[in-house]
Amino acid sequence: MMRTRWVILVSGKVQGVCYRASTEDVARRLNLTGYAKNLPDGRVEIVAEGLQDDLQALKDWCEEGPPAARVTGVEVREVPVSDEFREFRIKD
Template sequence: MMYKRWIMLVSGKVQGVYYRASTEDVARRLHLTGYAKNLPDGRVEIVAEGLQEDLQALKDWCEEGPPAARVTRVDVAEAPASEEFREFRIKN
């Protein structure tokens, strides 16, 4: 099994709408590790590690987000997995 790391930058109305907490729930259900954090520019950064299909499922969810969110864009960059994370959590 090949683990990957995806760095996702989520734009739109994604702060103050439980986006990070909802992302944490979804990522944990998918057995992904990493974190979600708010950025000063209003975006949310998600760093997730796991299997390709689970990362894709998280990205698909991120494009919609929780009900109060209005996602306009999800940019993804791939990097080698470091396996430094033990769980998925909210970071700030």
């Protein structure tokens, strides 16, 4: 199976609502590696590597997020795999 890397940008009320921590939990359950971090413009950036189906499951989850979040947009871009990550974590 081939690994893929996606950069996912999530807009809306996604900071201060445990979005990154919830993303970390979901990504680890899906055996994805990478990170989630807050951006200065209020979005959350997720960089994840793994199998296509698992990345799609993460994207689907991102469209809702945790209960306190109000997602208004999810952008996905595929980029080359780097295999630089050993786990999924929250990045500051």
